[in-house]
Structure formats: structure tokens, C-alpha cells
Amino acid sequence: MDGAIERREELIVVASAGNGTASSRFVDRRLRISPNMEHRPERYDDLTGEVEAAVFSSLERHLPPTMLDFPRDAKFQYMMEVLSRYLPEGERTKVQKHKEYRKLIIKEYKPLHRELFSMNPAAFFLPSFFKAVSDNTEESIRSIMSEPSPGIYTFPMLQPSFCQMLIEEVEHIENTIRSCGTKIMKPNTMNKYGAVLDDFGFDAMLTKLMEDFLSPISKVYYPDVGGTALDSHHGFVVEYGNNRDLDLGFHVDDSEVTLNVCLGKQFIGGELFFRGVRCDKHVNSDTSPEEIFDYNHVPGQAVLHRGRHRHGARATTAGHRINLLLWCRSSTFRELKKYQKDFSSWCGECQREKIERQRQSIAATKMQTFLRSSTGSVI
Secondary structure, eight states, X not given: OHHHHHHTOOEEEEEOTTTOOEEEEESSOXXXXXXXXXXXXXXXXXXOSSSOHHHHHHHGGGSOGGGTTSOHHHHHHHHHHHHHTTSOHHHHHHHHHHHHHHHXXXXXXXXXXXXXXXXXXXXXXXXXXXXXHHHTOHHHHHTTOEEEETTEEEEEOBOHHHHHHHHHHHHHHHHHHHHTTOOOOOSSSSOOSEEEGGGGTOHHHHHHHIIIXXXXXXXXXOGGGTTTOOOEEEEEEEEEETXXXXXXXXXXXXXXXXXXXXXXXXXXXXXXEEEEEOOGGGTTSOOOGGGEEEEOOOTTEEEEEETTEEEEEOOEEEEEEEEEEEEEEOHHHHHHHTTOOSOOTTXXXXXXXXXXXXXXXXXXXXXXXXXXXXXXXXX
């Protein structure tokens, strides 16, 4: 089937009028069924809109072999045209609206604190966090971490001055978009208040945060869910309190690893509640007592957890709470997960089912042995 597909990929090179350059187009845009797992895909964080960057990084492995060395923009255009054939009308409308939204931001938004848009570790991070990650040893990373519940890690991370500047920048973003007579696009499907920071030019800084500071931590604590191969992100802020979201329902994140840092301001309530890690099959299964954990936000302190760790937020009953979130993703992990046939090593319910199956197998073996010895025949 791969061969049949590849034979239909007729590449046509068309000379552009007057400029001496050439562009490429394909008569029939198709993808290979089997991915090339040895190919290292490029990053698409700065080019995507409603379609997540991880989708393109994953699809790139399915491109025709002749395209793998093409310029990134050519590959992106090819994949977008493939996807457009399958997007329903509503999705195509969303993509177009997002393009118009980004154009408005580029035209109207002028940053208040430009220093936020480039990574300055000494100004952003507390010295203890910066040193521990810079040393980049398992011992140094574990030295700043607390693990109040299995798989959940907390640590002091952000300078108060950084938190304050980011809060001011968010307020500036809100005022700018409001003055244009439109609304800020929601950060995700559950939060109504906040903003996608990538839309406003923070993508390069957040990529640096993920690659240089969160990846070393994730390699230590989350190698089982793609923590060793984080390659894309979704960065945003959320807001809770009066005239904003009050709480957040029970859910899992669209991430392999989630960073959640409280920026401030003054607030009461808003605790996170965690209820165990689950795969897609068991996301609505019961919670064991040992999986129950509540976390109280502290400005500047981070909580790190698996995206599949079920959680929610209790009501912020007074004041105004703003949090920075970074959903970190691994296209490699997501691709390999498709071929998983048995129990997930990281899902609590999968592990309970595995232990129960082993117990039943042992019990059946013992019963067979007993019956053989009692009757002298093979059962």
C-alpha cells in the first residue's frame, strides 16, 4: 500500500513568474501509512493555529520520503492541505478566525514589558531553582523537590518581580484586546478567562522554558510518559475570582507533563484536588484513598504533574488568582502509545487490573496443581 501511495505522488516544479524561484506542488497530496520513526521532525510551534504543533511533528514522519528534506514551510503547507480535506466546516471556520485574531494581535498589541519575551533565567527564577537545574544532575534536581503525593512535585520557582510583571502584561493584553472591540480567545475548552500566551509572542520564551528547564526535570520524574522527549507546548494563563472563573471541573490535561505556577494576586480558596493517574480507558474509574491529594497554591511556587493525573480546582471564594500553565507534549510518546496493547505502566487502574489478573492466574495454577495431586489426572 505504501508503494501504491508513493507512485501517485507526482511532484511538479513550477517556476514563479519573474523572480527566478521555484515552488513545489503535488498533484495528489497523500501521506505514508507507516511512519518513518528514524526521521527527526521539525518544530511547528510558531506556524500553527487551531491545529496543535504536535500534530504536524507527528504527521511529518508520514510524509513521502522525497519530501523529508524539503524546507519546513513546504512541508507545513503540504500537511495543512492534507488536513484541510478532513476538517469539518466548523473547524475550518475556527482556523480562519484564529488567523484573523493573530493578525489583529500583530497589528494592535505592543508589549508592556519586553524583557518577558526572551528567557533571562537570573531575572525569572529563584536562585535555588536556577542552580539546581543548571547543575543538571538527578541529585541537584531532587534537592529542591517535594513530593507530597506520588507523582506530584512542588518547588519554589519564580521571582516575585517576574510574577508581578507577567500579571501586568496579562492585564495589558486584556485592555488592548478589549479596546479593539473583541474578546480574548479562551485558553482551553474549560477556562473562560485567561489568554494563550503563544498567541501574544511568548512562544519562543516558553519553548526555552520547556527545553532548558522542564525537560531535565521531566527526564528524572516522568520518563514513562514521554518526559525524555518533550517537543511541543501550549502555554497560557488562567484567572479565577469575582467576575471570572470560580472553579474548574474534574479533568485531565492534553499534555504529557503539566507545569502550574501561581502568579498571585491575593485570594482565598482555589485549591487543586488530585485523584490519581489514568489512561483513556480508565479516566472515569473510581479513586483509591491513597490517590486523594489537595494542593494549596503559593505565589511563585510550581506544581508539576503528569497530564493524565486527574485533577480540578476548588472555588476561589475571594480575591483574584492568576496562574501560568505550560502543557508539555511529546509527539514520540503519542505515536508509540497508539501501538500499546496491554497495561499502561503509569495508569493506576491498569496496574490494579494487572495485579488482579496475576492473582487470578496464580490462583488458577494452584487449583490445577491441587486437582492433579488429588485425582492423578491432568485437568
